[in-house]
Amino acid sequence: MSYALDDQAAGALAARLDVAGQARLGRSLSVFPVHAGDCGGCALEFAMLRGVAYTLSQHGFSIAESPAAADILLVSGVMTRSLVLPVQLALAGMAQPRWVVAIGDCARDGGMFNGSAAVLGGVSTAIPVDLVVPGCPPPPGAILAGLRTILAANV
Amino acid sequence: MSAEMMIRAGEAAACRPVPRHLLTPEAWRAMSSALAAQPELSFVALWADPVQVHALFWCGGPLLASVLVEAGLYAALSAARPGAALFERMVADLWGHQAADARDLRPWLDHGTWPLLRPLAERPVPNTGAPDIPEMLPAPENPSSGGAAHDVLGFGPLPPGLPGPAHWRAAVEGNRVRQLEGRLGYGHRGVLGLMRGKSPAGAARLAARIDGAATVAHATAFARAVEAAQQTPVPPRALALRGVLLAIERVAVGLHDIHATAEAFGLDRPALQQAREGLLAACGAALGHRLMMDLVRPGGVQAEPGAEALGVLDAALAAVPGEPAPRSAWWLSQQSERWPRLGGLAVADALALAPAGVVGRAAGRPDPAHPAAEVLAAGDLAARMRLRRAALASDVATARAGLAAMPEGPVLVALSHEAGEGLGWAEGPQGMVWHWVRLANGTVAASFAADPAWLHLPAFEAAATGASRDELPMVAASFGLHLAGIDL
Numbered sequence: 001m002s003y004a005l006d007d008q009a010a011g012a013l014a015a016r017l018d019v020a021g022q023a024r025l026g027r028s029l030s031v032f033p034v035h036a037g038d039c040g041g042c043a044l045e046f047a048m049l050r051g052v053a054y055t056l057s058q059h060g061f062s063i064a065e066s067p068a069a070a071d072i073l074l075v076s077g078v079m080t081r082s083l084v085l086p087v088q089l090a091l092a093g094m095a096q097p098r099w100v101v102a103i104g105d106c107a108r109d110g111g112m113f114n115g116s117a118a119v120l121g122g123v124s125t126a127i128p129v130d131l132v133v134p135g136c137p138p139p140p141g142a143i144l145a146g147l148r149t150i151l152a153a154n155v
Numbered sequence: 156m157s158a159e160m161m162i163r164a165g166e167a168a169a170c171r172p173v174p175r176h177l178l179t180p181e182a183w184r185a186m187s188s189a190l191a192a193q194p195e196l197s198f199v200a201l202w203a204d205p206v207q208v209h210a211l212f213w214c215g216g217p218l219l220a221s222v223l224v225e226a227g228l229y230a231a232l233s234a235a236r237p238g239a240a241l242f243e244r245m246v247a248d249l250w251g252h253q254a255a256d257a258r259d260l261r262p263w264l265d266h267g268t269w270p271l272l273r274p275l276a277e278r279p280v281p282n283t284g285a286p287d288i289p290e291m292l293p294a295p296e297n298p299s300s301g302g303a304a305h306d307v308l309g310f311g312p313l314p315p316g317l318p319g320p321a322h323w324r325a326a327v328e329g330n331r332v333r334q335l336e337g338r339l340g341y342g343h344r345g346v347l348g349l350m351r352g353k354s355p356a357g358a359a360r361l362a363a364r365i366d367g368a369a370t371v372a373h374a375t376a377f378a379r380a381v382e383a384a385q386q387t388p389v390p391p392r393a394l395a396l397r398g399v400l401l402a403i404e405r406v407a408v409g410l411h412d413i414h415a416t417a418e419a420f421g422l423d424r425p426a427l428q429q430a431r432e433g434l435l436a437a438c439g440a441a442l443g444h445r446l447m448m449d450l451v452r453p454g455g456v457q458a459e460p461g462a463e464a465l466g467v468l469d470a471a472l473a474a475v476p477g478e479p480a481p482r483s484a485w486w487l488s489q490q491s492e493r494w495p496r497l498g499g500l501a502v503a504d505a506l507a508l509a510p511a512g513v514v515g516r517a518a519g520r521p522d523p524a525h526p527a528a529e530v531l532a533a534g535d536l537a538a539r540m541r542l543r544r545a546a547l548a549s550d551v552a553t554a555r556a557g558l559a560a561m562p563e564g565p566v567l568v569a570l571s572h573e574a575g576e577g578l579g580w581a582e583g584p585q586g587m588v589w590h591w592v593r594l595a596n597g598t599v600a601a602s603f604a605a606d607p608a609w610l611h612l613p614a615f616e617a618a619a620t621g622a623s624r625d626e627l628p629m630v631a632a633s634f635g636l637h638l639a640g641i642d643l
Binding site for chain 1: 266268269270271274279286312313315316319320340341342343344345346348349360361364365366367368370411414415418423425428429431432435439445446448637639640642
């Protein structure tokens with residue numbers, strides 16, 4: 001009796017798993033928050049998402065303890081010159097597929113901190129950005145809506 | 156002569172509402188030496204301009220002292236006031252003035268990545284060097300291992316669970332922290348440089364973003380400094396509104412800090428977060444901004460909430476959990492709230508560093524801004540939580556009383572173009588926030604903002620000694636450390 005795998009059947013199974021996995025497992029993404037040159041406003045509003053008022057986890061998101069465990073790098077604040085390397089290393093430590101979400105007007109384009117010698121500009125001056133959630137700061141609902149956009153695109 | 160008398164003997168430069176006393180380098184050095192003999196003279200902040208160094212003390216009221224920098228040097232204050240050490244490193248990084256006989260000469264905010272050195276000096280120097288590797292304190296000797304140094308752990312500059320961006324170094328013995336040090340500068344935005352040359356209204360928007368967790372307090376302290384400099388009286392309704400907004404901010408951030416501390420333990424406190432969300436949503440609906448940014452501006456307040464809007468705020472404040480009724484769900488959640496006695500700040504450290512607000516009061520240091528407020532001696536996480544709870548109740552009462560007695564009238568007056576210097580302060584969630592401003596030609600010529608985190612950071616480092624590595628996030632959360640206020 002042969003136990004050799006039927007390549008064709010295995011391939012079909014893998015394809016089905018892929019689709020089912022995307023639909024089920026793909027609905028869960030983990031987020032590593034990075035507060036760059038953030039005044040703390042965006043960080044405070046992001047913190048609201050985790051609790052009972054917005055239930056981030058019920059929407060399929062979890063908070064990652066390290067970039068390596070994350071699907072999404074969520075960056076708030078301006079990109080300061082001293083943070084370029086740390087932020088680039090954080091991104092490099094993430095497995096594909098991965099996304100970068102810039103939240104807040106500072107992360108979008110540097111906002112009112114442009115012109116300072118310590119600041120490069122928005123997050124895209126250091127790493128490619130997939131999605132921007134504007135606002136100063138964006139309310140938790142807007143950040144959640146942005147994250148859900150990525151969830152929707154991922155299924 | 157006491158250090159205080161030496162300062163008051165200095166020539167009074169025009170600054171309102173208190174003069175700034177200009178000391179000769181000799182008098183400043185003598186004052187610095189006399190500080191040790193007058194511990195009740197609290198050190199608040201140290202900063203500079205291109206030619207002078209300024210210090211702010213508290214002695215029954217604010218007391219300002221300045222000294223002319225000679226050959227790039229001024230006498231350090233950190234020998235007698237350890238809280239001055241971070242300020243001295245910041246002054247060296249931003250203005251290039253070196254503190255002679257300072258405790259610590261290492262860079263603080265400058266990592267060698269800026270195109271200019273000493274960006275706030277008269278003539279900044281182009282930076283031709285390579286970025287620095289942050290120089291951290293050497294690990295202390297471990298007495299139990301025959302003189303070898305302790306093991307050292309590093310976290311950050313993007314540390315999960317700890318305040319950031321910052322690089323944290325912990326010298327550990329087993330799992331116990333023996334020395335903790337934070338290095339900032341990663342998030343430094345150059346706020347002071349950006350404020351220069353801006354109109355007071357434009358600079359106020361930057362002041363409101365120094366620390367998002369104290370945006371009303373920073374905006375109010377800055378506005379008061381400008382109004383003091385120009386001797387602009389603000390209408391009563393604007394003053395009353397500011398008082399309410401400040402109290403609401405203290406409640407909202409207090410709820411965040413207690414919730415974040417519980418969260419760091421893996422505890423859930425939904426009632427606290429629901430109350431915070433209710434308050435922020437009410438601010439959004441009644442005032443147009445959830446965190447109340449840009450509402451306070453020099454000359455008054457940029458918001459005209461009607462009676463209905465004030466009612467929305469009052470209803471959200473009334474929903475903040477206060478004294479729990481027996482057997483209520485809130486009472487039950489309180490029963491499980493037994494805060495551990497970790498992260499103790501020694502009373503001696505609290506008196507030496509003079510941290511403002513709850514952090515100081517929990518460790519035996521009365522808050523000069525609230526001489527009658529409760530003071531505890533334990534200095535640990537449980538003491539901080541108990542005082543934060545009490546502050547919550549009194550701030551809710553302050554805000555609601557302010558809403559009930561809101562006077563009618565205008566909320567904003569026009570500013571003059573008068574030149575001058577002013578000092579302003581306002582009570583933020585972690586304690587008093589101070590702004591100093593010098594106006595010329597209708598714009599900001601120089602300014603400084605002193606956030607309570609300047610003194611809370613060294614207090615946290617001292618309190619972390621003895622905690623385990625896993626307890627650091629809980630201790631940090633209980634300190635309410637929002638580092639943006641220092642990483643200007």
